[in-house]
Amino acid sequence: MKELLPHIEKGVQEVLGSLGLFLPELLLGGLFLVLILNDLVLGKRYKNSSPLIAFLGILLITGLTLTQFEHADTVFFGGMLHLTTFALLLKVLFGVGMLFVIAFSVRDFPIRHNEKGWGEFFSLLAAVLLGLNLMAMAGNLLMVLLSIEMVSICSYILVGYTTRERLPAESAMKYVLFGAVCSAVMLYGISLLYGLTGSLQLNGDFAARLADADTLAVGLAVFATLAGFGFKLSMFPLHFWVPDVYEGSTNSVLAFLSTLPKAAGAGILIQFMHASYGFDWAVWLAVLSIITMTLGNFQALWQDNLKRMLGYSSIGHSGFLLMGLAAFSQTGEKAVFYYLVIYTLANIGAFVIIGLLASILHSENVNSYKGLGFKMPVVSVCFVILLMSLIGIPPAGGFVAKFLVFSAAYEAFTVNGSALFILMLIAGAVNTVVALFYYLKIPLQLFLRKSEGIVVMARQHLLLKAVIVTLTALTIFLGIFPEVVMRYFEG
Amino acid sequence: MSWISTIIFLPVVFLVIILLLPSRFREWYRYITLGTAILQAGIACIIYLRFDQAGSDGFQFLEKVPWIHLSLGNLGRLEIDYFLGVDGLSAPLLILSAVVMVAAAISSWEIKENMKGYFALFLLMDAAIMGVFCALDFFLFYVFYELMLLPLYFLIGMWGGPRREYAALKFFLYTLFGSVFMLLVIVGLYFSVTDPVSGAYTFNMLHMMDAANFVPGAVFSPEVVQTILGVPARLLGFAVIFIAFAIKVPVVPLHTWLPDAHVEAPTPISIILAGLLLKIGGYGILRICFGIFPDSALYFSWFIGMLGVISILYGALNALAMKDLKKLIAYSSVSHMGFVLLGFASFTTEGTSGALLQMVSHGILSTMLFFLVGVLYNRVHDRFIPNFRGLASHMPHYTAFVMVAFFASLGLPGFSAFIAEAFTLIGTFNSQSVNGLLPRWMAIAGSLGILLSAAYFLWTLQRMFFGTTRFRGGEAWSKQLIDLRPHEWAVLLPMALLTLMLGIFPSLFFDLSNSALANMVQELFETGKRHLDSLQYTNNLRF
Structure with a gap:
C-alpha cells in the first residue's frame, strides 16, 4: 500500500495540473x-x-x-x-x-x-x-x-x-x-x-x-x-x-x-x-472521398425539398473534406480546417435563411420561393452569396477552401504519384459543376421567376437578419483574407 | 495614383453608392453607371497616351501588393499577389473594354425593371472584366474570371428574353465546366513554378512563362516528359486550359451556349458578351495557353488552326441560314472569332497582330451590330428578317449605320476588319514557308469565310432594307419604326468612326501592340521549338 502512495500523489498532481487546461x-x-x-x-x-x-x-x-x-x-x-x-x-x-x-x-x-x-x-x-x-x-x-x-x-x-x-x-x-x-x-x-x-x-x-x-x-x-x-x-x-x-x-x-x-x-x-x-489511409480515404462526393451531389440533383437538398449536398461536402484528409499532410489538415470554417459559416447561414423563409412561407420547397428575391432582397442576396460559397465561386470563402483542398490532394499526388489522386481531383471538379446545377435552383426561383401568389410578410426578423448578414460578411471576408484563420497554423 | 487599380475598382465604388441610394433616386442609377463608364474611358485614354509604345516588351503600370502568403509546412510557402499590369497585348483590350462599356451603359437605357439590381450587377461585371485583362497573377486572374459569371447569370436570367432561364444556366454551366478543370491545372502549375528570388511557389504568370522557374521534375516541368494518367502532362495542361478558353471564344464545337446566351440577353448584355467576353477567351489563349505552354501550342498548332477554320466556315454557314437577325449576328461572331484562332496558330507576327486587331475590331463592330438589332427590337419587339422589307426608305439614318456595320464586318477595305482579316490571312499563308506550322489551304479556307460573310450580310441587307417598304405589323409598325434617337446616335457614330479610323490608320493600334507582339511571338516560337525538340513526344499530331 505504502509503495503506491507516490503514484497516487503523482496522479493527483497531474490531475490538478491538468485542471487549468481543462x-x-x-x-x-x-x-x-x-x-x-x-x-x-x-x-x-x-x-x-x-x-x-x-x-x-x-x-x-x-x-x-x-x-x-x-x-x-x-x-x-x-x-x-x-x-x-x-x-x-x-x-x-x-x-x-x-x-x-x-x-x-x-x-x-x-x-x-x-x-x-x-x-x-x-x-x-x-x-x-x-x-x-x-x-x-x-x-x-x-x-x-x-x-x-x-x-x-x-x-x-x-x-x-x-x-x-x-x-x-x-x-x-x-x-x-x-x-x-x-x-x-x-x-x-x-x-x-x-x-x-x-x-x-x-x-x-x-x-x-x-x-x-x-x-x-x-x-x-x-x-x-x-x-x-x-x-x-x-x-x-x-x-x-x-x-x-x-x-x-x-x-x-x-x-x-x-x-x-x-x-x-x-x-x-x-x-x-x-x-x-x-x-493505408491515403488510398482508402481517396476511394471513399470519390464515392461520397459523387453520391451526395448527384442525389442532390433530384431534390426539391431544401433540407433534403442541403442534406445530400452536405454528404458531397464530406467527400471534399475526405479529399483533404486523404492527402494526410499538414497542408491537408490546414485545408480541411479552413474548409470546415467556411462550410460551417455558410451552412449555418443557409439554414437560418431556410428557417426564416419557412416561418413566412410555411414551406421548405424550393418552388415556393418564386420571386421572393424582390420582396426580401437582403436575405435573398445573402442566400445567393452563401450558396456561391458552398459551390466554391470566388470571392466567397468556399473558393479558397476548395482551392486549398485541391492543392493538398495535388501535393499528395506529387508525393506518392498515385493516379487515384488525379481521379479524385477530376471527381472534385465534376462535382463542383454538378453542385452548381442544383444550388442554382435557388437563385433561379428567388430572382428569375415571378411570384404567383401574394406572400404575407410577417413582422421583421431583425435578429435573424443580423445573423444572416454577419455570416455572409464573414464568408466573403475570409474568402479575401484567408490568412485571418490560417495564421494560427504558423510557427 | 495607380491607374489600373482605379479603372478596376471605380465601378465597385459606384456600385456601393447605387446600393446605398434609396430607390426613389432610381433615375440616377443609369447616370451613375454611365458616368462610371465615361470615367473609365477617360482613364483608358490616359493609359493609351502614357503607354510606352516604342519601348520594351515588358509590362507597364505594374502594381504588386502581397495578398495571401501561407506557409505550407515542409513544402515552402504559397504566394499569391495582387499583381496587375498591362502590355501590348492587354492594353488594347483594356481600352476596348472601357469603350464598349460606355456603349453598353448608354444602351442600358432600355432597362426599366429592377434598376438597382441591374446596375449593381452591371458594375460588378464591369470591374471583373477590367480585372481579367490586367491580372498578372493566375490566382487573381481566376478570381476575376469567375467573378464575371454570377452577374452575367442574373443579367441574362432576369432581364433576358423568353428562354432566358435556359440560356443563363447553359452559359453558367459551360463556363464553369471549363474553368473548374482549369483550376486543377492552376494548382498543378503552382506546384511546378517557384519565384526565382524568394524560392516560394508562386502564381505569378510572368514567372510561369519563364521555363527557368520550373522546379526540375515537377509535373509541368518542360525539361522531361511527365505523364498524368498516361498523357504527357504539359499537353494535357494546355488542352484543359485551351478548352476552358475555347468555350469562351467560342470555338466550334463548344459554341452552343453562344447563340442562346446572345439571343436571350438584353441588348447591353449582348454587347458585352460579344464585345468583351469573347475577347477574354482569345486573350486567355494567347496570354496563358500559349504563354505558359509554348511547346504544346506548337504541337497543337495545326489542330488549333483547323478549329479556327471550322469555326469560320461553320459559323458563316449557320449565319446564312438564320431568320432571326440577332442569331445571325451571334453566328457571325463565331465565324469572326475563328480568324483569331487561325492568326494565333500561325505563330507569325502578322498573324498574331491581325488576330489581336480582329478582336478589337470585332469588339467595336459587334457592339454596333447588337445595338442596331436592339434599336429595331425595342421599337416593334420583332427581329425576324422576313418580317421587314424596305427599311432603307423608312429609316434612312438607321440603314446608313447598318450598312457601315455590315460592310465593315464583311471586310470592306477602309474598315478595321479588313486590315485584321488581311493580316491574319497573310500570317496564315506565310506560316508554311516561315515555320511550317499551318498549310496554305487554311488561309484559302479562311478567305472563303470572308466570301460567305459577304453573302449573308449582303443578302440580309437586300431582304430587310431594299425593295418596297412592307412590314408584317402593317401601319402600326410604320408608326413605331421611327429613325434614330439622339442617344442612339451617341453610340453608333463614335463606333462607326472608330472602325473607320482603325481601318485607315491601323498604326493607331499597331504602334501600341506591335513591339510587344513581335517579341512575344518570336520568343514563344523559339522556346516552344526548343522544348518540343527536347521533349520528343512520340507521336506527332501534325498531319
Missing part, C-alpha cells in the same frame, strides 16, 4: 448545470434568460479557449486529452458556431413555441458543446467513444426535441437506431484495436504496435472503428440517415447538426490517423 470544459459543465437550474427558477418568468445565459457563457468560454494557444501540443489527464493546435482551433470554431446556432434558435418558431419550454434545449446545446470539445481533444480510445456517445445522445434529443409531429419523431428514431449501430460497431473495432496493441492511448507506441500486427486484422479493426467517425462525417456508406433526419429536424437543430459534429468527426479522424499512420 477550464473551458469545466466551465461548460458548470454552464450546463446553471442552465438547468435557471430553467427551474427564472426560466418561467424570464423566458429569454436561458438563451442569454447560454450565449454569454459560451462567448466567455470561447474567449477563454483563445488564450490557450500558448499551451498548444500538450497532453494532459494522463494522455486522455491532446490539446493540439487543430483541436484548439476546432474548439473555437465550435464555440463560434454554437453562438450563431443559439442566436438562430431564439427566433426559430418550433423551438420558441415548444410546449415543453426551451430551457432544456439550451442546456443541451451546452452539453453537446462539451462533448464536441472532448471529441476534438480525445487522445484515448475510451475518450473517443465517450465523447462521440456524448455528442450522439445529445444530438438524438435535439433532433427529437419537437416530437409533437410525426416527421421529427420518425427522424429522431432513425437517427438513434443508425447511431446506436454505428457506435456498437465502433466499440467492436476499439476492442479489436485494444487486443492488437494492448493500449488505448492514441500515441506513437500505439502506432508502432499496430504496424507490427497482422494487416488484415488491423484493416478490420480500423474499418470498424471508422464507423463511429464516418457516422458523424456522413461518409459513404454511413450516410443513409442524412436526408431523412435532415427533413424531419428543426432548422436550428439542423444548423448545428450539419456542421459542428461533422467538424468534430474530421478532427477525431485526424487524431486517429496520426495514431495509425501505418494503415
Whole structure:
C-alpha cells in the first residue's frame, strides 16, 4: 500500500495540473448545470434568460479557449486529452458556431413555441458543446467513444426535441437506431484495436504496435472503428440517415447538426490517423472521398425539398473534406480546417435563411420561393452569396477552401504519384459543376421567376437578419483574407 | 495614383453608392453607371497616351501588393499577389473594354425593371472584366474570371428574353465546366513554378512563362516528359486550359451556349458578351495557353488552326441560314472569332497582330451590330428578317449605320476588319514557308469565310432594307419604326468612326501592340521549338 502512495500523489498532481487546461470544459459543465437550474427558477418568468445565459457563457468560454494557444501540443489527464493546435482551433470554431446556432434558435418558431419550454434545449446545446470539445481533444480510445456517445445522445434529443409531429419523431428514431449501430460497431473495432496493441492511448507506441500486427486484422479493426467517425462525417456508406433526419429536424437543430459534429468527426479522424499512420489511409480515404462526393451531389440533383437538398449536398461536402484528409499532410489538415470554417459559416447561414423563409412561407420547397428575391432582397442576396460559397465561386470563402483542398490532394499526388489522386481531383471538379446545377435552383426561383401568389410578410426578423448578414460578411471576408484563420497554423 | 487599380475598382465604388441610394433616386442609377463608364474611358485614354509604345516588351503600370502568403509546412510557402499590369497585348483590350462599356451603359437605357439590381450587377461585371485583362497573377486572374459569371447569370436570367432561364444556366454551366478543370491545372502549375528570388511557389504568370522557374521534375516541368494518367502532362495542361478558353471564344464545337446566351440577353448584355467576353477567351489563349505552354501550342498548332477554320466556315454557314437577325449576328461572331484562332496558330507576327486587331475590331463592330438589332427590337419587339422589307426608305439614318456595320464586318477595305482579316490571312499563308506550322489551304479556307460573310450580310441587307417598304405589323409598325434617337446616335457614330479610323490608320493600334507582339511571338516560337525538340513526344499530331 505504502509503495503506491507516490503514484497516487503523482496522479493527483497531474490531475490538478491538468485542471487549468481543462477550464473551458469545466466551465461548460458548470454552464450546463446553471442552465438547468435557471430553467427551474427564472426560466418561467424570464423566458429569454436561458438563451442569454447560454450565449454569454459560451462567448466567455470561447474567449477563454483563445488564450490557450500558448499551451498548444500538450497532453494532459494522463494522455486522455491532446490539446493540439487543430483541436484548439476546432474548439473555437465550435464555440463560434454554437453562438450563431443559439442566436438562430431564439427566433426559430418550433423551438420558441415548444410546449415543453426551451430551457432544456439550451442546456443541451451546452452539453453537446462539451462533448464536441472532448471529441476534438480525445487522445484515448475510451475518450473517443465517450465523447462521440456524448455528442450522439445529445444530438438524438435535439433532433427529437419537437416530437409533437410525426416527421421529427420518425427522424429522431432513425437517427438513434443508425447511431446506436454505428457506435456498437465502433466499440467492436476499439476492442479489436485494444487486443492488437494492448493500449488505448492514441500515441506513437500505439502506432508502432499496430504496424507490427497482422494487416488484415488491423484493416478490420480500423474499418470498424471508422464507423463511429464516418457516422458523424456522413461518409459513404454511413450516410443513409442524412436526408431523412435532415427533413424531419428543426432548422436550428439542423444548423448545428450539419456542421459542428461533422467538424468534430474530421478532427477525431485526424487524431486517429496520426495514431495509425501505418494503415493505408491515403488510398482508402481517396476511394471513399470519390464515392461520397459523387453520391451526395448527384442525389442532390433530384431534390426539391431544401433540407433534403442541403442534406445530400452536405454528404458531397464530406467527400471534399475526405479529399483533404486523404492527402494526410499538414497542408491537408490546414485545408480541411479552413474548409470546415467556411462550410460551417455558410451552412449555418443557409439554414437560418431556410428557417426564416419557412416561418413566412410555411414551406421548405424550393418552388415556393418564386420571386421572393424582390420582396426580401437582403436575405435573398445573402442566400445567393452563401450558396456561391458552398459551390466554391470566388470571392466567397468556399473558393479558397476548395482551392486549398485541391492543392493538398495535388501535393499528395506529387508525393506518392498515385493516379487515384488525379481521379479524385477530376471527381472534385465534376462535382463542383454538378453542385452548381442544383444550388442554382435557388437563385433561379428567388430572382428569375415571378411570384404567383401574394406572400404575407410577417413582422421583421431583425435578429435573424443580423445573423444572416454577419455570416455572409464573414464568408466573403475570409474568402479575401484567408490568412485571418490560417495564421494560427504558423510557427 | 495607380491607374489600373482605379479603372478596376471605380465601378465597385459606384456600385456601393447605387446600393446605398434609396430607390426613389432610381433615375440616377443609369447616370451613375454611365458616368462610371465615361470615367473609365477617360482613364483608358490616359493609359493609351502614357503607354510606352516604342519601348520594351515588358509590362507597364505594374502594381504588386502581397495578398495571401501561407506557409505550407515542409513544402515552402504559397504566394499569391495582387499583381496587375498591362502590355501590348492587354492594353488594347483594356481600352476596348472601357469603350464598349460606355456603349453598353448608354444602351442600358432600355432597362426599366429592377434598376438597382441591374446596375449593381452591371458594375460588378464591369470591374471583373477590367480585372481579367490586367491580372498578372493566375490566382487573381481566376478570381476575376469567375467573378464575371454570377452577374452575367442574373443579367441574362432576369432581364433576358423568353428562354432566358435556359440560356443563363447553359452559359453558367459551360463556363464553369471549363474553368473548374482549369483550376486543377492552376494548382498543378503552382506546384511546378517557384519565384526565382524568394524560392516560394508562386502564381505569378510572368514567372510561369519563364521555363527557368520550373522546379526540375515537377509535373509541368518542360525539361522531361511527365505523364498524368498516361498523357504527357504539359499537353494535357494546355488542352484543359485551351478548352476552358475555347468555350469562351467560342470555338466550334463548344459554341452552343453562344447563340442562346446572345439571343436571350438584353441588348447591353449582348454587347458585352460579344464585345468583351469573347475577347477574354482569345486573350486567355494567347496570354496563358500559349504563354505558359509554348511547346504544346506548337504541337497543337495545326489542330488549333483547323478549329479556327471550322469555326469560320461553320459559323458563316449557320449565319446564312438564320431568320432571326440577332442569331445571325451571334453566328457571325463565331465565324469572326475563328480568324483569331487561325492568326494565333500561325505563330507569325502578322498573324498574331491581325488576330489581336480582329478582336478589337470585332469588339467595336459587334457592339454596333447588337445595338442596331436592339434599336429595331425595342421599337416593334420583332427581329425576324422576313418580317421587314424596305427599311432603307423608312429609316434612312438607321440603314446608313447598318450598312457601315455590315460592310465593315464583311471586310470592306477602309474598315478595321479588313486590315485584321488581311493580316491574319497573310500570317496564315506565310506560316508554311516561315515555320511550317499551318498549310496554305487554311488561309484559302479562311478567305472563303470572308466570301460567305459577304453573302449573308449582303443578302440580309437586300431582304430587310431594299425593295418596297412592307412590314408584317402593317401601319402600326410604320408608326413605331421611327429613325434614330439622339442617344442612339451617341453610340453608333463614335463606333462607326472608330472602325473607320482603325481601318485607315491601323498604326493607331499597331504602334501600341506591335513591339510587344513581335517579341512575344518570336520568343514563344523559339522556346516552344526548343522544348518540343527536347521533349520528343512520340507521336506527332501534325498531319
